[in-house]
Amino acid sequence: MRSVGVEEELLLVDSGTWQPCALSTAVLAAVSRDPQGNEDVFESELQRQQLEFATRPQTDMGDLREEIVRWRGEAARHAEGLGASVAALATSPLEVSPTIGSGERYEWLKEHFGLTAHEQLTSGCHVHVSVESDEEGVAVLDRVRPWLPVLLAMSANSPYWQGEDSGYASYRNRVWGRWPSAGPVEVFGSADRYHEQVADMVASGVLKDEGMVYFDARLSHTYPTVEVRVADVCLDPSTTVLLATLVRGLVETAARRWRDGEPPARHGLALLRLATWRAARSGLADELIHPATMRPAPAEAVVRALFDHVRDALEDSGDVLPAQEALAALLKGGNGAQVQRELLHRTGSLTDVVAECVARTRG
Template identity: 80%
Template sequence: MRSVGVEEELLLVDRENGEPRALSHAVLAAASRDPRGNEEVFESELQRQQLEFATSPRTDMGDLAEEIRRWRAEAARHAEGVDASVAALATSPLEVSPTLGTDERHLWLQEHFGLTTQEQLTCGCHVHVSVESDEEGVAVLDRIRPWLPVVLALSANSPFWQGEDSGYASYRNRVWGRWPSAGPVEVFGSADRYHQQVADMIASGALLDEGMVYFDARLSKAYPTVEIRVADVCLDASTTVLLATLLRGLVDTAAREWRDGVPPTRHGVALLRLATWRAARSGLEGELIHPETMRPAPAEAVVRALFDHVREALDANGDTAGAQKALAELLDGGNGARVQRRILHRTGSLRSVVAECVRRTLE
């Protein structure tokens, strides 16, 4: 059974007013003094209003859920010591002036990308799924491309930007797309072609290194995994686990197709970009672009198509019942974007949105 690991980026906010606070260094210092020795789990990110953690590789989704909740709680505990809270929000609902980190890499990004770097306060969820080789990994990347916008729609959790409703379910995706290497990619066909493409991109001088290859899904440079990076950080930990479950099924399905000689669907990047835009705009409301037909279809029908596509793999992994339950709850209660807008409609206050999301982050 393939292992799965999750990286979540969390927003650090003031405990009283919900405004993002540049406290990642203080929170990491608190973690380093913790006798439990979990400081290596947490890392700083591009902006100092962010904190990231990574789980261990897991094969059991119950264990993965437990670890995600544990590290969310530990992050909150460390933040509490500096009068802050953590929120699983992909963008800040309240206005913010991001505070860039000060290491050499961050300064290089600021020099080369200017306002794109300065404004890039977004929190994502990255899911790592193990593969047996780079060749299998690239075969998987080639075959999961049309399904990634559906994953974005499920995770969408960033409707607000600088105190305003963006009109998008995932405005994080639109902001993230400003990086020149971000987004959908073409079919590579082989590991050699993938690595040559990455080498050529770095040789262009536009990217600092392989870490700046921000494809929606890529081969991890550190682990024997495919790293799927398209999702917003999810408000509820249960949604994160659902994504991890579906993505393991998607990788299993793609690898089986490759072994069976089934060629990848060759939708062009232009169509995939449109499908990604539609997912970012709509989330689970209205229509999405169906991955098989590239035509509009109701969002729930497209989500069901993803579930059906990976059903055999879910059955083999013993994940079907848990995924069915979590998916039904998500479709009924809504993703983070719907929840945030519902809170705003009820309270009329973006500060209340943040406060409620802080609570749900740890639920």
């Protein structure tokens, strides 16, 4: 069975004002002093108002959920010792002036990308799924392309930007898309072609290195995995686990179809960009572009089409029933964007929205 690992980026906020606070260095220092260790789990991100953790590779989704809840809790514990909290929010609902971290890499990004780098206080969820080879991995990338916007819609958790409603379910996706290497990609056809494209992008001088290849899904340059990067960080850990389950199902389904000689869909980049925009705009609250027809369809129908697409793989991994239950809960309760807007409607305060999201982050 393919292993799955998850990386989540969390927002650090002041426990009194709920404003984002630039404490990642202090939190990581607290982690390093902790006798329990776990230094290899947490790391800094571009902005000091963020903290990232990574789970170990897991094959059982129950074990993956336990790790996600555990590391969210540990992040909260270390932040609380500094008068802060963590929130699984993909953008800050409250106004913030982000603070770029120190170090040669971050200085390079700030110098070369200006306001694009300065404004990048966005938090995503990255799902790694093991593959047997780069050739299998690229075959997977070629075949999952039209389904990635559906994952974005399910995870959408960033409706607010600088104290205002952005009009999007995932405004993180729009901000992240300012990087020149971000977004959907064409069909590569082979691992050689993929690596040639990445090498050419780095050789252009626009990117610092291979780590800046910000495709919505890519081969990891660190692990033998396909890394799906399109999603917002999810408010509820159950949504993160559902996302990871579906991504593993997508990878397995794509690999099987590749081995059976089935070619990938040839949807052009222009259509995939439109599908991504639609998912970021609407989330689960309106229509999405159906990956099979590339025409509009109700969001619930498109999400269920994704589930049907990977059902055989989910049955083989024993994930059908828990995924069905999690999907039903998501469609009933809404994604993070819908929850945040409902909270604002009920409380009338973005500060209260952040406070409630802090409480929900642990699940």
